Amino acid sequence: MATDIGDSTRTLFWEDRWLHGQRVIDIAPRLYLVVAKRIIKKRTVAEALNEHLWLRDARGASSVGELREFFALWDIFQDVALQPEAEDRHYWRRCSSGKYSAKSAYLHLFSGATQFGPWERTWQTWAPGKCKFFLWLVAHDRC
Template sequence: MGEGKQTLLWLDKWTGEECLVVLYPRLFLISEQKQDTVHKMDDTWVWEFRWRRERFDWEANQILTLHQILNTFSMKKLKNDYWYWKLEPSREFSVKSAYKLLTSQRTTNERQKLFVCMWKLHVPPKVSLFVWRLLINALPTKENLLRRNIQVEPQHRLCVFCRASLETAPHLFCTCSKVVTIWDQWLTWLNCPAP
């Protein structure tokens, strides 16, 4: 935080992990300065709030805690506000750190290990791609086509092998009565009692 000329008091995350509108939603509703910058609110080094109505007692307590938070910060005169990226020691944004953050939130450790192992297999790339699409349920099964609002005639929605159930990836590759016999034969050849 520099002078606070580019930082919105209520709407930017400048006091911590949450912006003030999230921490104090009721105070934000009664504020007449919803779009004001920190600099405009603290130009004279005193926090000057304007409210559209008288505050209730419990709101006065919230204002007190808000002032306690705000008084821990000091503006730096003649210095511009700037953003920094917490995930890099250099504080500069990198696609690599953003990608790591996104993938760590989307996949569990076990699933990530499975994908790493799968991509290292010595098989044609089209096989790896097929298995990956199967694992993330992205094959064009009748169920997925319907979910994406692609019109499929009612008589063509059933499994292409058994014609007894909706064509889903788990059904098509595991529970279909026709496929189960193929799995049984294949596991017999491998001397494996169960998959």
């Protein structure tokens, strides 16, 4: 799921994909590890940005890599503008409608997979089940 932020009261700062389709962990993985799990699961974008609580959340950052990621996030957040009159919009990126469906998830899961064309002839034949299974194995290079 991705998110277009509005008032950002229903979007989790550390967990949701609200930074141009990315999560904070995608941009700053070392810094993410410093933040307490209980905070990660409840901090909203509105709280983190309006009250600058994300600075307090990442207080344990001490290595050079963590500090580099901290300042990179700082630069990114300077350009973020919340829209208090609009609600957050969570959408499924794998479907043009933006709504999640099991079908779209299934199609995405198997996109690029090899299709076996003569499956109907294999499974709908009069042959015994063990023969059908053997033909399936041969067709998929499993023997």
